[in-house]
Amino acid sequence: MDMMAENTQLLIFSSVTTWAESSNSNWNTLLMGSLLFLLIGAALVTVYYYKIGKPDERTNSIYLKSTFIMLGAIILGDFILPKEETWTIVFLVKYGIAFFACGIYLALQYHKDFSN
Template sequence: MIDVLDRWMLESVGNFNIFVGVMTFIYIGSLLVLFFVGKKFGRPDERTNAIYLKIISSMFTTQLIVTAVFISLVDSDIHYFRQFLLLFQAIVFLVGAINAFRLYKKDFN
């Protein structure tokens, strides 16, 4: 799949810009969700520290899995290596944002 996406980005500058735009949208959106949900949790205490630890743990686990898959499945002749690493970082923050939102809904509803 990564090879197909890499070839698709090589076809034109527009495809590359679409990829970077979608990746940036996911990254910034996830950061905003993490920031706003973190503000809604309130001041740091024992309860919120446990919630933050769960969020960071899910993000770290996702980072390990995504990096392992990337290293094991990607060929060495890939052209847009940095863009894929940033995409995977955006996926990690998306997982953290989804987990934060889920924990917020569970604890406050």
């Protein structure tokens, strides 16, 4: 089973790795895209954290669920994304997905609770 997972990761990410390593501009494009994804996710989390307000009985459950979603995305990224090749970009993508998922959850929850 572990060999099948490694082959799947190699099949999916080898084309991205070869494209990124073919020139410096491709590498920089991938790096900046990953960094931009992380920054957008962090901005979403920050904006909606302050819009929802200080922690109390109602907002504590929202913050705990958003943290759980972020943790789940990080763990899922550890299973799916490769760790050997281009680990810095994989790190940025993994945490970008986690922040983005948490930010989307906070945005949906904010609009659900405060759109009255």
